[in-house]
Amino acid sequence: MSSANQVAERDAPFQLRGNSFTMMVLKVNAPNSQDFFPQLNVKVRQAPNFFRNAPVVLDFDELPDTVVFDLAAFVAQVRAHHLLPVGFQGGPRPVQEAALAAGLTPMPTGRAAKLEVAKGPDPRAANPAATVTIEVVHRPAVVVTEPVRSGMQVYAEKTDLIITASVSPGAELLADGNIHVYGALRGRALAGVSGDINARVFCHSLEAEVVSVAGIYRVSEDIGSDFFKKPVQVFLREGVLRMDLLKTV
Amino acid sequence: MSKIIVMTSGKGGVGKTTSSAAFATGLALRGFKTVVIDFDVGLRNLDLVMGCERRVVFDFINVINGEAKLSQALIKDKRIDNLYILPTSQTRDKDALTPAGVERVLNDLSKEFDYILCDSPAGIERGALMSLYFADHAIIVTNPEVSSVRDSDRILGVLASRSRRAEQGLEPVTQQLLLTRYDPERVERGEMLKVDDVLEILAIPLLGVIPESQAVLRASNVGMPVILDEASNAGQAYTDAVGRFLGDEIEHRFVSPQKKGLFSRLLRRSA
Numbered sequence A: 001m002s003s004a005n006q007v008a009e010r011d012a013p014f015q016l017r018g019n020s021f022t023m024m025v026l027k028v029n030a031p032n033s034q035d036f037f038p039q040l041n042v043k044v045r046q047a048p049n050f051f052r053n054a055p056v057v058l059d060f061d062e063l064p065d066t067v068v069f070d071l072a073a074f075v076a077q078v079r080a081h082h083l084l085p086v087g088f089q090g091g092p093r094p095v096q097e098a099a100l101a102a103g104l105t106p107m108p109t110g111r112a113a114k115l116e117v118a119k120g121p122d123p124r125a126a127n128p129a130a131t132v133t134i135e136v137v138h139r140p141a142v143v144v145t146e147p148v149r150s151g152m153q154v155y156a157e158k159t160d161l162i163i164t165a166s167v168s169p170g171a172e173l174l175a176d177g178n179i180h181v182y183g184a185l186r187g188r189a190l191a192g193v194s195g196d197i198n199a200r201v202f203c204h205s206l207e208a209e210v211v212s213v214a215g216i217y218r219v220s221e222d223i224g225s226d227f228f229k230k231p232v233q234v235f236l237r238e239g240v241l242r243m244d245l246l247k248t249v
Numbered sequence B: 001m002s003k004i005i006v007m008t009s010g011k012g013g014v015g016k017t018t019s020s021a022a023f024a025t026g027l028a029l030r031g032f033k034t035v036v037i038d039f040d041v042g043l044r045n046l047d048l049v050m051g052c053e054r055r056v057v058f059d060f061i062n063v064i065n066g067e068a069k070l071s072q073a074l075i076k077d078k079r080i081d082n083l084y085i086l087p088t089s090q091t092r093d094k095d096a097l098t099p100a101g102v103e104r105v106l107n108d109l110s111k112e113f114d115y116i117l118c119d120s121p122a123g124i125e126r127g128a129l130m131s132l133y134f135a136d137h138a139i140i141v142t143n144p145e146v147s148s149v150r151d152s153d154r155i156l157g158v159l160a161s162r163s164r165r166a167e168q169g170l171e172p173v174t175q176q177l178l179l180t181r182y183d184p185e186r187v188e189r190g191e192m193l194k195v196d197d198v199l200e201i202l203a204i205p206l207l208g209v210i211p212e213s214q215a216v217l218r219a220s221n222v223g224m225p226v227i228l229d230e231a232s233n234a235g236q237a238y239t240d241a242v243g244r245f246l247g248d249e250i251e252h253r254f255v256s257p258q259k260k261g262l263f264s265r266l267l268r269r270s271a
């Protein structure tokens, strides 16, 4: 009986489970270049909150075999820019050994296609036969018709979440897409959790503990009385979380 | 066909044991053969409230462990026919409640009884999970305050996901709300939640509202289920709730403050 297993698991001192995380990759082409850190500095300053203490993987794949640089000092410099190197990919052997010695984790290199940026117009673009077409598959929304109770969590992976009942305080809704609640939203609703800044939260009665789009959130204290218990949509505009009353005709 | 009912709440001290004793007694009074089981292993309160604590020899855990027969552990109520108590152990802990053991005891009981009432311990750990796992019906005991409502909501979620009916994809456990220790005057002063506030959050049918009453403590001190105190508000409220459970249409009482005469108002002030 699985409930008994669950009991045992909950009493255990730890649980081991798999999880996947999205991390930035810092591609290191010329570590000795005088411009490296000034340019990194400019980049980080563009979105300090986004970068602050973000874990990064150092990609040494493009380094020439002959490169000589002080890896430990390099990592310290990266840290000084509020990025936290946690792992590395590729690179000449001495660099890999230095990275291991510095406590970085070798990351599997089964990576996605390289981004081709700033390389001028792609000659293949004119030839439709050669372009890669990405088929967009329709992923049906997750629909929940029962109340979402305190302590429950519902995640709509890579799609929208639709709740046709109320969401209790202490319950949590997560969606990579939009969240619709056709009842009172009293718990937490986090839309666009994988970073979709165009995701929105729609609800029939906004009484939420937390609402968020792509990580930008507002807690119930900051939800003005103009919106409390009203039909509302929540969305991002220019990086700021906004609310609008939904007009009911 | 016997029906398994769990009296549950999440939060402690809200009146589960009081309600279990009252409900079991009420069902037996209506002619149904009823047993009430104490799942609060290690604490053992039900037998006190039922007034049979001095007759406990064997208990639920002994039966689960095969140390005693069910017939040896079941205590027949002295006042009411058809009413039995299965007390729990005070010396063991909740790990003694093995799923297979609980299932076997419940199966044996369902051959004989119309209603099996499970008095859940507080919390959402093993004891509480075991008491609700096999339930057909849940009575959610809630006090009119925010933390109790929150915990009840949590328990409703557990019923919807971790009960046997949920795990096996059967008809869901049916649920009703029993709002206890309701004090209409404090509600009126805004110190407690209104019935409607609680219903809005929990969104399940209301079985009954049991008023805060001195009679409850008085009854439990003499080991008598409060439902037998027919003169008391609480006793009457439990009788109504049992009636509603069995399908009678009974209006809710004790939800608004009683009009008091000058005399009782004076008494109150000096109390």
Ligand SMILES: Nc1ncnc2c1ncn2[C@@H]1O[C@H](COP(=O)(O)OP(=O)(O)OP(=O)(O)O)[C@@H](O)[C@H]1O
Pocket: B009, B011, B012, B013, B014, B015, B016, B017, B018, B019, B040, B045, B120, B121, B122, B180, B181, B182, B210, B211, B212, B213, B214, B216, B217, B220, B234
């Ligand atoms: N309607 C009521 N009016 C006044 N007091 C009450 C009422 N209902 C319960 N009580 C009192 O509240 C206390 C807790 O009641 P009870 O033991 O039934 O709760 P419980 O939910 O079973 O607790 P636990 O979680 O510890 O098992 C007792 O002292 C009881 O007398």
Ligand SMILES: [Mg+2]
Pocket: B016, B017, B018, B040, B045, B119, B120, B121
């Ligand atoms: Mg109890």
